[in-house]
Amino acid sequence: MQLEYPPIYSFPPLYTRQPNKIIRTKQIESWITIILDLASKNKLWTISKDGTIENSLNIFQNNDIGRSVPPLFIVEIMKIMFTNGQLVSKSDKKSDFDSDLSNEFYILWKPIESWGSLILEWFETSNKMNQVVTLYELGEGDESIGWEFHEMPAPLLVKSLKNLVSRNRCTLIKDENDKYIAMKVI
Amino acid sequence: MEYCRYIETSRSGQPTLRENENDILIDYSVGLYSGKLKQLDKQDGRVFLTSQRLIYVDNKLPVSNSIFLELDNIESIDYNGSFLKKSPKIIIFLKKRNSEKDKKTRNVNSLWKCPICQSDNILNGIKLSMENAKEQGLVCNICGVPLDFSLIKDSLTYSKPSRNSSHEDSICPACTFMNHPDLTNCEICGTRLKKQAGVIVSDSKKPLFIQLSFRRSDGTLFYQALTNLLKEIKHKDVFNKNATTINGVLINEREKEKLAKNSNFAISENKMDLVGISGLEKSRENQLLNNDILFNNALTDMNNLMSLVDKIQRLYRNKDYEIKVKPSLIIDREKFFDKDYFMDEIAREIYEFAILEFQNDGNVMITLVDLYAMYNKTMRIGTGLISPQEMKEACERFTKLGLEELKLMKINNRVLCLSSVNSFEVIKSKIIKFVEDCPGSDVLKINQHLNPESQANSNWTMGVIAEILQDCMDSEKLVIDEQLSGIHYYKNNSWL
Numbered sequence: 001m002q003l004e005y006p007p008i009y010s011f012p013p014l015y016t017r018q019p020n021k022i023i024r025t026k027q028i029e030s031w032i033t034i035i036l037d038l039a040s041k042n043k044l045w046t047i048s049k050d051g052t053i054e055n056s057l058n059i060f061q062n063n064d065i066g067r068s069v070p071p072l073f074i075v076e077i078m079k080i081m082f083t084n085g086q087l088v089s090k091s092d093k094k095s096d097f098d099s100d101l102s103n104e105f106y107i108l109w110k111p112i113e114s115w116g117s118l119i120l121e122w123f124e125t126s127n128k129m130n131q132v133v134t135l136y137e138l139g140e141g142d143e144s145i146g147w148e149f150h151e152m153p154a155p156l157l158v159k160s161l162k163n164l165v166s167r168n169r170c171t172l173i174k175d176e177n178d179k180y181i182a183m184k185v186i
Numbered sequence: 187m188e189y190c191r192y193i194e195t196s197r198s199g200q201p202t203l204r205e206n207e208n209d210i211l212i213d214y215s216v217g218l219y220s221g222k223l224k225q226l227d228k229q230d231g232r233v234f235l236t237s238q239r240l241i242y243v244d245n246k247l248p249v250s251n252s253i254f255l256e257l258d259n260i261e262s263i264d265y266n267g268s269f270l271k272k273s274p275k276i277i278i279f280l281k282k283r284n285s286e287k288d289k290k291t292r293n294v295n296s297l298w299k300c301p302i303c304q305s306d307n308i309l310n311g312i313k314l315s316m317e318n319a320k321e322q323g324l325v326c327n328i329c330g331v332p333l334d335f336s337l338i339k340d341s342l343t344y345s346k347p348s349r350n351s352s353h354e355d356s357i358c359p360a361c362t363f364m365n366h367p368d369l370t371n372c373e374i375c376g377t378r379l380k381k382q383a384g385v386i387v388s389d390s391k392k393p394l395f396i397q398l399s400f401r402r403s404d405g406t407l408f409y410q411a412l413t414n415l416l417k418e419i420k421h422k423d424v425f426n427k428n429a430t431t432i433n434g435v436l437i438n439e440r441e442k443e444k445l446a447k448n449s450n451f452a453i454s455e456n457k458m459d460l461v462g463i464s465g466l467e468k469s470r471e472n473q474l475l476n477n478d479i480l481f482n483n484a485l486t487d488m489n490n491l492m493s494l495v496d497k498i499q500r501l502y503r504n505k506d507y508e509i510k511v512k513p514s515l516i517i518d519r520e521k522f523f524d525k526d527y528f529m530d531e532i533a534r535e536i537y538e539f540a541i542l543e544f545q546n547d548g549n550v551m552i553t554l555v556d557l558y559a560m561y562n563k564t565m566r567i568g569t570g571l572i573s574p575q576e577m578k579e580a581c582e583r584f585t586k587l588g589l590e591e592l593k594l595m596k597i598n599n600r601v602l603c604l605s606s607v608n609s610f611e612v613i614k615s616k617i618i619k620f621v622e623d624c625p626g627s628d629v630l631k632i633n634q635h636l637n638p639e640s641q642a643n644s645n646w647t648m649g650v651i652a653e654i655l656q657d658c659m660d661s662e663k664l665v666i667d668e669q670l671s672g673i674h675y676y677k678n679n680s681w682l
Binding site: 008013014016017020026030 | 680
């Protein structure tokens with residue numbers, strides 16, 4: 001996977017936890033920007049607790065300049081992303097960062113509400129209102145190509161739709177295995 | 187005060203002593219009187235008694251208002267105790283020298299041209315005039331014709347004597363160095379030259395004395411010390427009078443003879459002693475004695491050689507090494523009867539030391555820890571070390587003593603530093619500039635940059651550099667990259 005990084009990615013002090021608190025806050029912001037930009041540009045959805053994106057690339061390791069972020073600092077960064085709502089747990093249960101057992105997170109480069117609104121917009125523009133649409137159609141169907149949520153993993157789609165449910169604009173339909181399969185947007 | 191001379195003092199207000207001069211006693215809050223007249227600008231100062239001089243250093247204006255008096259100008263001293271509001275005084279009567287007159291005549295040479303043979307004649311020490319020309323009964327050196335004043339008066343010129351006459355006085359009695367005739371002390375070894383002591387006065391009728399008025403102490407100690415010293419000085423005249431050898435070389439012919447006599451004594455013995463066992467013993471003794479002499483000579487030669495070697499080495503090493511002048515005042519705890527005064531003196535010494543040792547381009551910055559170690563190691567060995575507490579106290583006294591150039595400051599809220607006013611910012615900007623030019627530098631590199639080997643007088647210590655780096659990070663100027671190899675510093679451009 002050939003990815004493009006911003007110039008700051010090869011700045012060695014980025015990989016050391018800065019002792020000055022103010023600088024450190026900005027340093028972590030830099031990290032978050034790098035991760036979110038990378039994810040949104042390349043449609044990457046998951047990151048593990050140790051920073052491996054889509055099970056293949058560890059973002060916190062830069063072999064070009066021989067630097068890597070120490071594990072404790074990775075946890076610190078991830079925690080902040082989690083509290084910012086930029087990471088969301090894979091499991092359905094609501095939990096905090098430390099007690100989360102799934103070890104993997106979805107990367108939300110948009111807040112979950114924005115995803116919901118975006119999906120709503122799609123429904124409106126493609127005249128699917130008051131129709132039953134399957135999850136597959138929404139996420140991988142031809143009609144959603146070009147939309148940002150195209151190729152979004154199904155569980156994450158469900159999470160976004162649940163946001164719509166709470167806004168009373170959507171009903172989710174389950175199949176016989178108690179799995180979400182389709183929805184209807186009003 | 188015209189019979190006192192101006193003395194050079196260091197910036198911290200300590201007098202610069204001569205070679206071989208050492209200080210004996212210091213007293214505080216002393217005012218000066220010339221005769222009975224109060225010297226208004228010299229009312230608050232310290233008085234140093236040294237082995238050669240009495241030095242007054244003014245507290246307010248140490249550089250311009252400090253003076254000294256040679257001890258051998260003192261005729262006698264007297265002590266006047268305190269009475270009601272009058273503070274105790276030491277009265278110092280000065281020796282008078284009324285040499286203006288004989289100087290005048292001696293100082294002129296007359297030069298006249300013989301009207302017969304046109305040769306120049308010089309008459310030393312006499313000012314030739316109409317009156318004394320006859321009495322002298324002068325004749326021309328070349329042709330022997332008696333002098334006729336009316337004939338030579340056109341050619342008569344007076345001139346200052348050549349230096350010859352005063353040279354005798356300018357030769358140092360201790361080291362034989364020929365000094366400039368104006369000097370009163372030998373330039374090399376500091377010995378007082380054999381000039382007439384005493385101050386020259388125009389009006390010899392007036393009693394000549396100065397008074398030291400002690401405002402705080404009662405001055406008795408000082409009086410005693412001065413009395414003893416004056417007595418001592420009277421007995422001692424030449425600096426190394428009783429020395430027999432210098433650098434292992436006999437300096438006195440007499441000593442050599444004595445040694446030779448000793449050896450001769452053993453050799454020239456009775457013929458009768460050569461017989462029998464006693465004779466054998468004698469010859470054996472002789473042999474040992476001779477060996478001794480031989481050895482002695484050999485050692486002397488060796489000494490000579492070694493001293494030469496020393497000299498050559500010193501010459502070689504000092505080629506471009508600048509010797510720093512150090513205050514030669516010895517501050518001994520025991521000399522002070524008050525801890526407060528001791529601390530004041532220590533403070534002055536530390537101030538001077540810090541400026542001399544740690545100045546880089548006019549900036550001083552040193553952590554107190556480093557300064558403490560350096561100061562104790564270089565200045566206090568043999569005179570009693572000072573404690574860290576005393577060091578800190580002394581540094582806190584700078585402002586009180588009017589030493590404004592250095593300040594005690596706390597950097598990063600934890601390390602006490604002695605620094606000149608803006609040195610912190612100067613060195614900080616230097617470091618930031620360097621890190622900007624060479625990103626990824628570690629402490630070692632920064633140190634090497636700040637203290638290049640070619641620049642021997644540059645010495646920012648590691649402690650100071652570390653503290654400044656810390657400050658740079660606290661103020662978001664630098665960021666770090668921590669690796670196994672150490673901490674590398676980068677300019678913070680990204681996270682401002």
